[in-house]
Amino acid sequence: SKTHKIAVIAGDGIGQEVMPEGLRAVEAAARKFGIDIEFSHFDWAHCGYYAQHGKMMPDDWFDQLKGFEAIFFGAVGWPATVPDHVSLWGSLLKFRRDFDLYVNLRPVRLMPGVPCPLANRKPGDIDFYVVRENTEGEYSAIGGRMFEGTERETVIQESVFSRKGTDRILKFAFDLAQSRPKKHLTSATKSNGIAITMPYWDERVEAMGAKYPDVRRDKYHIDILTAHFVLNPDRFDVVVASNLFGDILSDLGPACAGTIGIAPSANINPTRELPSLFEPVHGSAPDIFGKNIANPVATIWSGAMMLDFLGNGEGKYRQAHDAMLAAIEEVLVNGPTTPDLGGKSNTTEVGKAIAAAI
């Protein structure tokens, strides 16, 4: 049977603490379901590397990574020494762009055992996906400053939406919606205010929607959409959004479902010609780093999404994914849990418990 080659990059801060638990869980599931994985560790794409080399990654990073099927990623960013935009654009955002990981898929689910900040919501009430465009839109590197340092200083940045970039993320989202029982797609827009790019987004949603007559679709401006995440999270099934709006919704959604600490994500290149990347939604969290109290669930869940991806959602791969999710649920309900969920256990204890439950 095939050996899956996975690159592992723990990165900065709590990325270092949660990654060993992600690996422990993936290894347990792989062993149990007879999936053959080979991990290769890379000690760059973190701010310590930057301090030594003046860059986040070696020049041949692309060649070093391109042959892998997937990258299992922790977190990056250490603003005390490297500005975030330097560390992120020098690593994670480069991966997303250069490996053309145009889908950022982020499940939002209220899990059993997780206290919900919303009144009267129970597991099952919140269960949807944010499908985020991941390569273009508001995250551009085009623009600059004029009249620098003077009263007339002006800073301009361009958002770029291409038909190719817009249509392919919409297609992914409509396909996903069509595969789910509710067949419901919500588009995040802001065409009333962001009056050039967002009306275009709306047009492409209409055009793509016409090909999916069985998918019910609606759209909300991003401002009121964030309100509905709080007031009516049960209204959503698949939410498709631009790069920036998807970024916002995929932190807000998990917060409504209790915590960012368990939210996973998959950065996917559906062609599979280049590695896809799996990472927790949370960042490197310098404030809690070093205490070994970070919640490893987001990384473990991301690992489950990675296994599912490796097998195209089929057979033993899907079983491995489901077993990992079941183990996560079991441990969330019965403990041990980390302090962010009110528990007293550390990262390693929770990771071991989940691996054991698998």
Place this chain on the structure above:
Amino acid sequence: SKTHKIAVIAGDGIGQEVMPEGLRAVEAAARKFGIDIEFSHFDWAHCGYYAQHGKMMPDDWFDQLKGFEAIFFGAVGWPATVPDHVSLWGSLLKFRRDFDLYVNLRPVRLMPGVPCPLANRKPGDIDFYVVRENTEGEYSAIGGRMFEGTERETVIQESVFSRKGTDRILKFAFDLAQSRPKKHLTSATKSNGIAITMPYWDERVEAMGAKYPDVRRDKYHIDILTAHFVLNPDRFDVVVASNLFGDILSDLGPACAGTIGIAPSANINPTRELPSLFEPVHGSAPDIFGKNIANPVATIWSGAMMLDFLGNGEGKYRQAHDAMLAAIEEVLVNGPTTPDLGGKSNTTEVGKAIAAAI
């Protein structure tokens, strides 16, 4: 004593239904505190006008309005007949820009009697201001399409941040924070991803903050900031944000405090050389228009902010504002209330009850 000249524009949809109640309440408070107001009604800046004239407003709108001290505004937008970006950029957003209403001030408060969607939050726990830049930033009209209608179609829009535009909104926000007991300012950023304009925003916050050593300041990226609105709304005092981020936060905040239906706003030109504009945060709500069930509280509260503004927050003007707020609270607690708050009363009944309580 001075007569204050106010322009009234009810606009579209429920703007038509809530404005009479806004006026009723403002008149009651003005009468009680001996404030002299003269209202002039304008029947344009709505989509019905567009249908007849092919534009939202007459060509001399600026001259017609520029002599007023304030504009009391309902809502605009009727997407079934006029695309939102056309109606909004042809009216409300024109006012904001051409009258240089660079401050959009939006209180977020959990009011007694309002059911809160967040678990275990009571009145007093949520009480902050969103200070939104209101004239530039992501809301630009610069950009366009290339290769239209082809596979290569590309759409570009520019965000524009000027030193003048950034510094003046920051100054307003720091002044406001300094005047409040907690003296705490939170800046909304996204400098890790939006890597040209947002690092600039951060720089200007630093620079302005240096002049306010007694104001404690922090910053969050917009994604995690929306999460904190849900998880830790008690953490905020004054939140300053760019045009788009402020738009999002000022819908999300009120949702966390129960409902958009009561959230007011002031669009202020602090020089007072041109009229400031007061409007509910909610829009024209085509879905409920015609039933007379819209909640008039947001408009009444906006009217209270207008009275406060007319008197610079002093004397009988502040008293009138406070009396209106007290009346709103009384009616929120004892009823009558509109269906969005679980009540059975209509817009007029609620408006009359608040006016009577004043």
